[in-house]
Amino acid sequence: MNNTPYTPVFILSCERSGSTMLRYIMDTHSKITCPGHLYLGDLCSSLNRTLTGTLAQTHTELDEEGKKNFAINETRKIIDNIMSRYTKAKDKQIWCEKTPMNLDYLPVLEAHFPDAKYICLYRNCLDVVHSSVNLSKYRFLPEHVPYVHRNPESIIAAMVENWLEKTDRLLAFEAAHQERCFRVKYESVVMRSEETLSSLFEFLEVGWEKDLMGRVFEVSHDQGEGDGRAALSSKIRQDSVGKGIEVPRAGIPKKFITEIDRLLGKLEYACLDDYYSNNTGFIRNEINENPMSNISDIFKNHFMNAIKNNRGRYPALQGIWKIIIKGDTDRAWLIDLSNQGGLVTEGDSKADSTLCLSAALLLEMVNGTRDAIEAFAQGEIDVEGVSDQNSLMDLGKLLFS
Structure with a gap:
């Protein structure tokens, strides 16, 4: 055949x-x-x-x-x-x-x-x-x-x-x-x-x-x-291994426990009791060795360098993107991709698309302790003016890859 x-x-x-x-x-x-x-x-x-x-x-x-x-x-x-x-x-x-x-x-x-x-x-x-x-x-x-x-x-x-x-x-x-x-x-x-x-x-x-x-x-x-x-992503991450420890043990219905342990055993995983007893130190957060803490530095240096390195991969990504960082005082940054060079400036001018997120979330994403896709799915990033989800994904790749 x-x-x-x-x-x-x-x-x-x-x-x-x-x-x-x-x-x-x-x-x-x-x-x-x-x-x-x-x-x-x-x-x-x-x-x-x-x-x-x-x-x-x-x-x-x-x-x-x-x-x-x-x-x-x-x-x-x-x-x-x-x-x-x-x-x-x-x-x-x-x-x-x-x-x-x-x-x-x-x-x-x-x-x-x-x-x-x-x-x-x-x-x-x-x-x-x-x-x-x-x-x-x-x-x-x-x-x-x-x-x-x-x-x-x-x-x-x-x-x-x-x-x-x-x-x-x-x-x-x-x-x-x-x-x-x-x-x-x-x-x-x-x-x-x-x-x-x-x-x-x-x-x-x-x-x-x-x-x-x-x-x-x-x-x-x-x-x-x-x-x-x-x-x-920019590398194979290990920080999701062991995250199940955050699932409340009491939230697992008793009717499923025997079957869970049976299948875990077949796969040579620890049973539930051992998992909860021994897994507290197993969660790994792959964070940057030199974590960033300055929002201005993230835009002026980190994102600008990312654009220089990655711009050629996303030639179809165009327009002016505004990123509003919420904090004690809101700040806005513009990422101008209307040409193949790309420019990052601080300001609150008119833009084609707008993203709004907290300063804390941005720091976590840049330092590798939060996942941008997960944050977006959980409604922590507000988006306006984006009709094509692929362009939003490409922006994320441009800045974070």
Whole structure:
């Protein structure tokens, strides 16, 4: 069925498990291309349904099983055509897909890609819950909504059940397809990158590239759905490991504890009691060694230098941006990107777009103790005059990468 020279690769994971970080790493490899969410599981299901109801019916010589196989083959051809052309255009050899919702389509993926390899990405339950709860203060991911409906009394319970169901499903799939699955944990990727990833690339039959980790945030990656905070990062961060300690122990429903501990044990994580007892010193904040404390210095030097270094990467980013810093006395700064040079000045003149945030938040973001995407999602950054979210993302990359 597959006449292409490559083996498709899928990253399977629960949401908030680091799949975007892993996508950037995979996409940096000279032989692998890994775009944002493509929803290939859903696409295969839809194409299969359409082909079964149309072209397959014209083959009257086929029985129902034959028509089913015809639809699968035709669907695979369509996907192969898209992905092989994309891979060739990127001058790569292997494509990798990372949509978390593919977990809902595992039988579909297996039917259409029986030759595929799978990277099974896991993350500690409490860290996933912590990340999911923070993201859900102002909105829910569509994937989380069913669990919120089931647990309207507790957002923690909803996110715990989400992790339980999807982790159990992924473990079962991995056990049934061991020869084509590679287990990797988020914590291992960020704490022991080379050791973990060299084994992963060996599984994919491509060589480890020694300079790969240094290039992850230097090379250009196609923008894609689900990129989030990774798009504004400048290095692999370790400060999210252990953040689950902030999830109140009493907020975890007793009915889930036995199952949580069972799955944590399967993944060689500490049980809940041990996690809460021993994890107090495990949270790492990767802050600047010389933290900045002066707002003027941030704009005049830090941001100006960032613009000089990064402006060439974002030629389409234009206009005058006003950033209002709230404090005892509000101050306004203008970032003029109307030309390819870029200029930063203090002042409160007319601008095309305006951002407003506290001085404390700006200092935290510059010093690496707060995430800009998270702050924006939580409503801590007010934005006016921005109709294109991509331009806002590019501004963040320009100033913070």
